[in-house]
Amino acid sequence: MDQPSVQIAYALDTFYLLVSGAFVMWMAAGFAMLEAGLVRAKNTTEILTKNMVLYAVACVMYMLCGYNIMYPAEAVNSIWPGIHFLLGSGDHSVESVLAGGDGAPVYSAMADFFFQVVFVATAMSVVSGAVAERMKLWVFLGFAVVLTAFIYPIEGYWKWGHGFLDKLGFLDFAGSGIVHLTGASAALAGVLLLGPRKGKYGKNGEINAFPGSNLPLATLGMFILWLGWFGFNGGSELKISNIGEANNVAKVFVNTNMAAAGGLIAALITAKWLFGKADLTMAVNGALAGLVAITAEPLAPSPLWATLVGVIGGVLVVFSVVGLDKLRIDDPVGAISVHGVAGIWGLMAVPFANGGSSFGVQAIGVASIFGWVFGTSFVVWFLLKKVVGLRVSEEEEYEGVDMAECGMEAYPEFKVSK
Template sequence: MTHFKTLASAAALIALPSLAFAQDEVATVAADEFVWIMNSLLFLVGGFLVFFMAAGFAMLEGGLVRSKNASTQMTKNVALFSIAAIMYWLVGYNLMYPLGDWAIEGYLSGLFPSVAVMEAMGITLADADDASYASTGSDYIFQLMFCAATASIVSGALAERIKLWPFLIFSAILTGLIYPLTASWTWGGGWLMSGDTPFNDFAGSTIVHACGAAAALAGAIVLGPRIGKYKDGRVVPMPGSNLPMATLGMFILWLGWFGFNGGSQLAMGSVGDIADVSRIFANTNMAAAAGAVAALILTQVLYKKVDLTMVLNGALAGLVSITAEPLAPSLGLALLIGAVGGVIVVFAVPMLDKFKIDDVVGAIPVHGFAGIWGTIAVLFTGSYDGDATVGAQLLGIIAIIGATFVLSLIVWFILKATMGIRVSEEDEITGLDTTELGMEAYPDFSKG
């Protein structure tokens, strides 16, 4: 009996290392699953916050257009998001990331890096649900929301005089081809990310916002201004129909931006990641507040009265400005970056009017000019990828904005030549709600 106990004890001692190894392996698997779950959760939460920005864009634009065009703006915002969802699935996602499902061997696939490059960058692979980074679905839905935002930017700038269907066709091309192509140069690991000094744009001040603004600028140039906007050398104000609704839209966008910037941390599986997301939230909020206050004070000084529309756009410009690097700055520096964005908007809106570029909601100054500023501001804050350089930042800005503008200009000219993009003068004066949709947003009130 004693001999048997001795043998059993010896066997147990021999088995202990194997048992410990198995426990370590289980612990490692559990840790990997935890990271995978938390990263996927960040994408999902960030994704539905950015989705809610679609409501913000709709409310902002619906409030800033005249009442006779409000229903059309609602229709455009619902339709463009839905079209973006289909086009990004059909073409855009696999064009933006080199996954091999869409790229044409010898023609398009050579533009993009290999899967190994993506893995080295920590980018989710859509063909590997069991990857240690995050789930395919969560990554896809998060990236889709960024894509749809670009078309929302265009929608507001070209309001009140563009035909519905040409705009929707352009939205399909923008979200399916143009945005994914230029975004692939950075977030897809393309040529702007190669070399020792890659382009730095954390959450898309240029990649998303200035891209949308460039497409809007091209459209505004081809489309022309609204009837009566510029008369006898002066700018004729065309007040929006519902400023409380526009204000609600701004606050919804402000809320959604926590997902926009916070989700771009791309990881939530460690204490450090959570701390970084928290810091991103704080800096994002500070920049928005500073942009609003800067516009508030500046309009009082310049015009002797505060301009609410400028304050709304000042907050949004602050948000766009901090988007290029919401992690690295201190709160004080985030305040400065956002405040400069607010100042830019106050001066940029009348500057566009001098060139007779009619941007109904101020989308080009907010997303374009402030986006450029935010991307350059990375030079003063440092970046998540190391020190940014003037050359790399300017190259990225010029490449993305330039390519988007030229490609969009071509598409707008083709649409103008083939089907026309502008409603008739009579229809514009009557209002697009009646002529394009046959229904009014405010049937119980007089037309504005």
């Protein structure tokens, strides 16, 4: 291309990446609204605080070391990238952009950082809902520092930083494993050490429902996440400045949308079959499960196949939520099921549509991500439990963590049922 065309393409692709990142950043609001709607009213302020602060923590820690660990200038080997600090303030020069060829940058390095950092925050947001209503706020934020600075960047390097999973041919287009399974694995480790909420499970195997405080808010959160996912998946194409890339982006948008629709409908029908009622919370999680599942490969499938990927994700999430409750694994918002079970399904479904990978390689990727994240997270959670404790007191949990941790209520004008 001539120089003006190169500059226009660079500007367009940079702008597209920035706008896509902004859409993903907006998913933080979706997680906050979803979780605030699905927890009890007495825990709303604290869950909102967690979602705000974890985003800020992710941004700071990824700037300090996470980004350079995930994308090192020179890695130690394909498994261990080494420890590298501080995002630089420079960007690509005009000369490097105009040089052309395969090695020439096609969008701003700062745009790439911004697009990557919002993914880190998404992974940590998954953890927030699973440990809700009984974990200490500052313990959660301490874990957020470790996950966003080290745990996430290292496994992200294995694929997106051209580490060993990338060399094996493992495929994960926008992060069913790297982002969503990571969040779910960290959450599972925390939940196992944290234990269930008081009164959730009875001595004789009873499972007591703790209804969410604001289902309109939870539904709004789902729609915000659905919208943000177009940036999550569509932005992961990284370019839009030529006909081929523009067509790819359009297909990713369509497939992302169809998977969410398929997941929602399938979860609603499954819930009706199992419980005899149209369960709104299952429909919400079905849409999210479809989105998580298609994230591993939203480009290769046909719209019909993308819908089927979402349908299976929607069915799986209902059975997973029920199954985890039977195992007495208390996840107030269904995050482990949505992001873990549906994430694994999405990764293992990739070879059906994209012949560039195999089921064996995809399974290695699943095992590697889960093993690393669950193992390291379990160690961090365990150390935090021994040093400062994970849970608020039984009295504070009964009164609600809003007053215990934040000193204010989200709905002070209402008498909150305990």
